[in-house]
Amino acid sequence: MEQITLKVEGMSCNHCVSAVEGNVGKMAGVESVKVDLQDGNVDIRYDSEQVTLNEIKDTIEDQGYDVA
Amino acid sequence: MEQITLKVEGMSCNHCVSAVEGNVGKMAGVESVKVDLQDGNVDIRYDSEQVTLNEIKDTIEDQGYDVA
Numbered sequence: 001m002e003q004i005t006l007k008v009e010g011m012s013c014n015h016c017v018s019a020v021e022g023n024v025g026k027m028a029g030v031e032s033v034k035v036d037l038q039d040g041n042v043d044i045r046y047d048s049e050q051v052t053l054n055e056i057k058d059t060i061e062d063q064g065y066d067v068a
Numbered sequence: 069m070e071q072i073t074l075k076v077e078g079m080s081c082n083h084c085v086s087a088v089e090g091n092v093g094k095m096a097g098v099e100s101v102k103v104d105l106q107d108g109n110v111d112i113r114y115d116s117e118q119v120t121l122n123e124i125k126d127t128i129e130d131q132g133y134d135v136a
Contacts, residue, residue, distance in 0.1 A: 015084060
């Protein structure tokens, strides 16, 4: 299991939190995802044998946010 | 048919636009609702015999925003 904190720009409200947590959270191989809205941090635990970091980043960017 | 522009604080992104337009727009008596995110304006056309301005404001506030 991998653990990473991504810096994500553009999340401005609780709807954004739900969009990121909901969409990343339902990816196969993602065990947990937690957004800190104030800091713009997204903590993710995932199984790198099931899902790649790039796929996770793509999912966040597909919601309209920038991964730093 | 009445026409009003409300000043709404706290809308920060397109999710907020959807929350306001979606929830106000489905109220009986509301003919149209359009959010200008940049200015924080919400233009509403409604039939005051079917829905009151206070009911509309309550719906916006229920989404977590302040009507000025």
